[in-house]
Amino acid sequence: MNRILVTTDGSELGQHALSHAQALARALGAELTVVSIQVDPVVSGYGAYAYALPTSQENMDELKAGLEHLLRERVPDARIRVERAGGRHVARAILNIAREEGAQMIVMTTHGLSGLGRALMGSVAQAVA
Secondary structure, eight states, X not given: OOEEEEEOOSSHHHHHHHXXXXXXXXXXXXXXXXXXXXXXXXXXXXXXXXEEOOOOHHHHHHHXXXXXXXXXXXXXXXXXXXXXXXXXXHHHHXXXXXXXXXXXXXXXOOOOOOHHXXXXXXXXXXXXX
């Protein structure tokens, strides 16, 4: 196994996957790539009115730089990729990066939502699988 890709959304749960992926990479002698996808600003609409959360390019760049710094500290031996979704579903962005990186394994956590929560939020892990 050459490369393992691990995803994190920056949440505490997302961070748990990092230590598991590091252990797997060490055990298998694989390189590790850490991926975090910045979701696109959400547009909310009602009738003729629409509202997008105010997110400037500068704000997005600051968030990206902060997350990259945090991940480099947490996983110093890994390749770090923090990218914007850019109109893609998060699962599609992860799969595109996995293909680009030549990853043979993807490590990720799930929030374990079911019922209405899963219907509203979806499951990135399920979509990737």
